[in-house]
Amino acid sequence: MTRERKLDPTTREQAAEAWETxxxxxxxxxxxxxxxxDWMLRSPEHIAAYLRVARTMRTLRSADIRWPDxxxxxxxxxxxxxxxxxxxxxxxxSPAPVHRQRPRAARAPLAFAFAATLLxxxxxxxxxxxxxxxxxxxxxxxxxxxxxxxxxxxLNTDSTIEVKLEKGHRIVRLIHGQALFDVAHDAARPFDVYxxxxxxxxxxxxxxxxxxxxxxxxxxxxxxxxxxxGLGEALPLGNMPLLRAADRVAIDSSxxxxxxxxxxxxxxxxxxxxxxxxxNRTLGEVADEFNRYNRERIVIASPELRSQxxxxxxxxxxxxxxxxxxxxxPGAHVGxxxxxxxxxxxxxxxxxxx
Amino acid sequence: MPRPSFVEFEEASLVDDCPPELELEARWTQQRLExxxxxxSPAVRAVLLLRLRDDWSCQDIAQQLGLxxxxxxxxxxxxYDHLRARLEG
Numbered sequence: 001m002t003r004e005r006k007l008d009p010t011t012r013e014q015a016a017e018a019w020e021t022x023x024x025x026x027x028x029x030x031x032x033x034x035x036x037x038d039w040m041l042r043s044p045e046h047i048a049a050y051l052r053v054a055r056t057m058r059t060l061r062s063a064d065i066r067w068p069d070x071x072x073x074x075x076x077x078x079x080x081x082x083x084x085x086x087x088x089x090x091x092x093x094s095p096a097p098v099h100r101q102r103p104r105a106a107r108a109p110l111a112f113a114f115a116a117t118l119l120x121x122x123x124x125x126x127x128x129x130x131x132x133x134x135x136x137x138x139x140x141x142x143x144x145x146x147x148x149x150x151x152x153x154x155l156n157t158d159s160t161i162e163v164k165l166e167k168g169h170r171i172v173r174l175i176h177g178q179a180l181f182d183v184a185h186d187a188a189r190p191f192d193v194y195x196x197x198x199x200x201x202x203x204x205x206x207x208x209x210x211x212x213x214x215x216x217x218x219x220x221x222x223x224x225x226x227x228x229x230g231l232g233e234a235l236p237l238g239n240m241p242l243l244r245a246a247d248r249v250a251i252d253s254s255x256x257x258x259x260x261x262x263x264x265x266x267x268x269x270x271x272x273x274x275x276x277x278x279x280n281r282t283l284g285e286v287a288d289e290f291n292r293y294n295r296e297r298i299v300i301a302s303p304e305l306r307s308q309x310x311x312x313x314x315x316x317x318x319x320x321x322x323x324x325x326x327x328x329x330p331g332a333h334v335g336x337x338x339x340x341x342x343x344x345x346x347x348x349x350x351x352x353x354x
Numbered sequence: 355m356p357r358p359s360f361v362e363f364e365e366a367s368l369v370d371d372c373p374p375e376l377e378l379e380a381r382w383t384q385q386r387l388e389x390x391x392x393x394x395s396p397a398v399r400a401v402l403l404l405r406l407r408d409d410w411s412c413q414d415i416a417q418q419l420g421l422x423x424x425x426x427x428x429x430x431x432x433x434y435d436h437l438r439a440r441l442e443g
Contacts, residue, residue: 012431012435013427013428013431013432015431016427016430016431016434016435017427017431019434020412020427020430052438053434053438055438055442056434056437056438056441056442057434059383059441060387060406060437060441061406062383064380064383064384065383065384065387066384067403067406067407068388068391068403070403072403072404072408072410075396075399075400075403075404076400076404076418076419078396078399078400079396079397079399079400079401079419080419080420081396082395082396082397266393266394266436267393270392270393272395273392273393273395273396275392275393277392277393313388313389313392313393
């Protein structure tokens with residue numbers, strides 16, 4: 001059996017560009033044609049990469065392919081929102097300015113009054129500058145926040161962060177919920193994320209932190225993150241174990257577990273696209289995940305059904321599709337519960353395998 | 355010169371024009387494509403669909419999405435790569 005060689009990202013990118021140049025459009029100049037011809041002849045890897053793209057394109061150009069019918073306007077709107085969105089925090093970022101009573105000495109020299117006003121202004125500005133900013137999402141809401149240092153934070157449903165950007169240090173507290181951090185590189189100002197007793201330090205990287213009542217999960221998407229647990233806030237960061245891209249670690253009350261390597265990153269970040277991707281996850285876990293985003297709670301009453309595993313992709317805001325799936329399971333019934341949610345039961349002795 | 359002769363076949367004796375294995379493969383490809391498109395970012399999805407489905411030029415896509423040509427090509431490359439991995443995976 002032959003194994004396909006792994007090609008570096010630059011080669012893959014160049015191969016895609018080469019395909020675009022030769023087949024994809026009529027925009028390429030003769031110089032570009034020549035340049036990509038030369039590029040392909042330079043290495044067998046380049047030819048292999050090009051052939052890969054060509055093979056994919058042959059499949060995609062097949063008449064049998066049915067593309068999603070999403071309108072171009074919708075695609076553009078979603079893409080622009082994704083690449084440009086800067087969200088204003090839900091509540092006031094700055095505290096009310098500190099009011100200070102005007103000195104009663106109305107006959108004081110003008111210079112003194114001016115100096116006093118200036119001091120008050122500087123004091124107020126200092127307090128505003130030093131006060132952390134809070135950003136939060138409500139239930140079922142997601143938002144992207146661009147911080148002043150250029151870092152981006154995507155907040156998942158029902159999440160709160162507190163941000164303090166200081167001269168030599170950037171501190172974010174993930175108070176609850178889930179956030180994907182896209183950290184702007186600044187070697188002089190470490191970027192630390194505090195969650196409970198854990199501190200995660202990153203310099204120019206991308207990672208996801210999911211805080212649940214009894215478990216915090218950290219997934220590194222790009223770069224490296226160092227993790228420290230249980231030492232309080234005066235941390236000797238530096239010789240801590242590093243988590244690398246596609247590593248995930250779960251932290252419970254006893255501390256961090258063994259890191260899991262080779263995590264599927266598209267699944268880990270699917271929530272940022274309002275998607276829920278499940279690979280061999282139990283129906284109980286899937287229902288719990290839907291319940292994070294939707295007020296109409298889904299309760300799977302049958303333990304047998306809860307433990308059934310499925311693989312699939314759902315829209316986070318479309319619990320109806322999951323309920324439809326559940327109701328298609330032989331013996332399963334979907335009904336209303338007393339709390340305005342939906343309850344799924346299974347007939348006694350019914351075969352529950354989907 | 356003899357005229358070509360035509361033989362009329364009974365419809366029932368003809369081979370199905372879409373055998374089950376091809377139909378299955380087409381359905382599998384379709385599912386993988388949908389999964390792959392669901393996994394990429396909205397920007398990559400938009401670039402892929404506008405380019406492959408709607409046949410827009412890279413320049414038009416760049417203009418509409420507020421990106422540079424270079425960024426559009428990067429998104430395309432990333433998208434092709436992901437589609438390939440999914441379709442061949």
